[in-house]
Amino acid sequence: MRGYDFVIVGTGVGGTAVARELARHTDSLLMLECAREYRDLGGALGMLRYLDERRLERGVYAHRALMAGGTAVLSCANGPRCLEEELSGLGIDLGEDFAEVEREIGVTPTPASALSPGSLALIAAGRVLGVTFRPMPKMIDFVRCRACGLCMLGCRSGAKWTPLQWLDELVAQGVRVCLQTRVERVRHHGGRVIGVEVLGPDGAGFIPARHVILAAGALATPVILQRSGFPDAGTHLAVDPAAIVYGITEGLSTVGEPVMSLIADDMHKSRGFLLSPFSENLTAGRVVTLGLRSLRYPARRMLGLMVKIKDDCSGRVLPDGRATKRMTRGDRARMADGTGLAKQILRVAGAREPFLVGRVNGGHPCCTAGIGRIVDHDLQTRIRGLYVADASVFPESPGKPTIVTIAALAKRLGKYLVARMTDTGLTRERRRAAVCAA
Numbered sequence: 001m002r003g004y005d006f007v008i009v010g011t012g013v014g015g016t017a018v019a020r021e022l023a024r025h026t027d028s029l030l031m032l033e034c035a036r037e038y039r040d041l042g043g044a045l046g047m048l049r050y051l052d053e054r055r056l057e058r059g060v061y062a063h064r065a066l067m068a069g070g071t072a073v074l075s076c077a078n079g080p081r082c083l084e085e086e087l088s089g090l091g092i093d094l095g096e097d098f099a100e101v102e103r104e105i106g107v108t109p110t111p112a113s114a115l116s117p118g119s120l121a122l123i124a125a126g127r128v129l130g131v132t133f134r135p136m137p138k139m140i141d142f143v144r145c146r147a148c149g150l151c152m153l154g155c156r157s158g159a160k161w162t163p164l165q166w167l168d169e170l171v172a173q174g175v176r177v178c179l180q181t182r183v184e185r186v187r188h189h190g191g192r193v194i195g196v197e198v199l200g201p202d203g204a205g206f207i208p209a210r211h212v213i214l215a216a217g218a219l220a221t222p223v224i225l226q227r228s229g230f231p232d233a234g235t236h237l238a239v240d241p242a243a244i245v246y247g248i249t250e251g252l253s254t255v256g257e258p259v260m261s262l263i264a265d266d267m268h269k270s271r272g273f274l275l276s277p278f279s280e281n282l283t284a285g286r287v288v289t290l291g292l293r294s295l296r297y298p299a300r301r302m303l304g305l306m307v308k309i310k311d312d313c314s315g316r317v318l319p320d321g322r323a324t325k326r327m328t329r330g331d332r333a334r335m336a337d338g339t340g341l342a343k344q345i346l347r348v349a350g351a352r353e354p355f356l357v358g359r360v361n362g363g364h365p366c367c368t369a370g371i372g373r374i375v376d377h378d379l380q381t382r383i384r385g386l387y388v389a390d391a392s393v394f395p396e397s398p399g400k401p402t403i404v405t406i407a408a409l410a411k412r413l414g415k416y417l418v419a420r421m422t423d424t425g426l427t428r429e430r431r432r433a434a435v436c437a438a
C-alpha cells in the first residue's frame with residue numbers, strides 16, 4: 001500500500017482547514033472520510049441519511065453529521081469566534097488565523113435589511129431589559145440568500161458556506177480523498193506514528209503515514225484514540241445544550257430570515273448562556289422538538305429565542321462509540337436562567353402564554369481530547385506525528401458556535417506542520433522518496 005506524508009481523518013471543517021494549508025506545500029496528502037457525499041441537500045427526509053442523533057438523557061440529545069463536509073454542512077451558518085480568551089490564556093493566539101478564516105469563508109454580520117419584524121421587535125425588547133442583540137456574524141452570501149430559514153437542512157441556493165466548498169477546491173488541486181473509508185485505529189511504533197488501519201469498500205487495510213491528523217469530530221476522534229492506546233481520551237465531553245423558547249403572537253415571528261440572525265451574548269461570561277432568535281419553519285421539525293402541542297400554532301404565530309448554554313464537561317465517549325452525558329445541576333441552572341430571561345424578552349416583544357420550551361439539543365460535541373490533557377499546545381499527542389484538529393481539542397465548552405474556531409485552530413496546525421517540513425529542508429521529491437522507502 002502506498003504511504004503518505006500526511007493522512008487526514010475526516011473531511012469536516014477541521015480536516016479541510018488543515019488540508020488547505022498542507023496542500024499548498026505537499027502532494028503526499030490523503031484524506032479519509034468514513035461517510036458518503038450528499039449533494040441533494042435541502043430536504044428534511046434526506047437528512048435522515050446522515051444526521052446522527054444521540055439520546056444523552058431524557059429530553060437531551062447530541063447531534064453530528066456523518067457525511068463528506070461533516071457537521072458544518074448542517075450549520076445555521078453562524079460564524080462568531082469562541083474561546084478566544086481561553087485559548088490565548090493557554091498561549092494559543094489565533095488572531096491572525098481567525099482573520100484569515102473569516103476572510104476565506106466570507107463571514108459577514110447579518111445586514112439590517114435581512115432582519116424580520118420579529119427580530120426587530122426582539123432588539124427593541126432587549127433594549128428595554130438591558131440586553132443587547134447584535135447582528136450575528138454569518139457564513140452567508142446575502143446576495144444569493146433567499147431567506148428561507150432552512151439552513152440546517154443544507155442550503156439549496158448555495159448561499160451558505162460549508163466545508164464542501166473547501167473539499168471541492170482540494171479535489172480540484174489533486175488531493176486524494178477516499179470516501180466510505182473508516183479509520184479504525186492509528187498504528188505507532190517506538191512512540192512515532194507509522195500509519196492507520198482502515199475499513200473501506202475493499203475491506204480492511206493499512207495505510208502507512210508519517211503524520212496522522214485526526215479530525216473525525218469529538219464523538220469519533222476519541223474512539224480512534226482509545227483504540228490506539230489512549231485510554232484517557234473520551235472524557236470531558238461537552239455539547240453546548242440549546243433549547244428554543246417560543247411565545248405566541250398575533251403574527252409576529254422571525255419567519256423570512258436566516259435562523260439566528262442576531263446574537264445576545266453580553267451575559268455569556270457572567271451567566272454562561274447566549275440568546276438568538278430562532279424559528280423552526282417546518283411543522284415536522286416543530287413536532288420533533290416541541291411535541292404535538294406545537295400543531296396548535298403556525299410558525300408565523302410563534303416568536304422564538306434559542307438559549308444556548310456553556311455546559312460542564314461531564315460526559316464521556318466510550319470505546320464502542322456510545323456517548324453519555326447528564327446535564328449537571330450547573331447546566332440546568334444556566335438553562336433555567338436563560339429560559340427565564342428569554343420569556344421576559346419575548347413577553348416585552350409582544351408574545352404571550354403559553355410559552356413552549358423545546359427539547360434540549362447539543363450540536364457542539366467537544367473537549368474529548370482537550371489541549372493540556374490529550375494534545376499539547378501544538379495539538380500533538382504524546383505519539384510523535386499524531387495530531388488532532390477538530391472540536392475534541394477544545395479546553396472547555398464554548399457555549400457558542402464552533403466552526404470558525406475549529407478552522408482557525410486547524411489552520412494554525414497546518415502552518416505549524418508546513419514550517420516543520422520547511423525546517424527539515426526536504427524538497428517535495430526527497431519527501432516522496434523518504435515516504436516510499438518507509
Ligand SMILES: Cc1cc2nc3c(=O)[nH]c(=O)nc-3n(C[C@H](O)[C@H](O)[C@H](O)COP(=O)(O)OP(=O)(O)OC[C@H]3O[C@@H](n4cnc5c(N)ncnc54)[C@H](O)[C@@H]3O)c2cc1C
Pocket residue numbers: 009010011012013014015032033034035063064065066067068069070071072073074075076077078079080152181182183184215216217218220221224362363364365389390391392400401402403404406
Ligand atoms: C444542526 C447543527 C447546526 C450547527 N450550526 C452551527 C453554526 O451555525 N455555527 C457553528 O459554528 N457551529 C454550528 N454547529 C456545530 C458545528 O457544525 C460542529 O461543531 C463542527 O462542524 C464540528 O466540526 P469537526 O471538524 O470537529 O467535526 P465534524 O464536522 O463532525 O467532522 C468529522 C468528519 O469525520 C468523519 N468521520 C467520523 N468518524 C470517522 C472515521 N472513523 N474515519 C473517517 N472519517 C470519520 C465524519 O463523517 C465527518 O465528515 C452546528 C451543529 C449542528 C448539529
Ligand code: SF4
Pocket residue numbers: 077140144145146147148149150151152154155156157158159160257258259
Ligand atoms: S436562509 Fe439563506 S443561507 Fe439559509 S438555507 Fe435559506 S437561502 Fe441558504
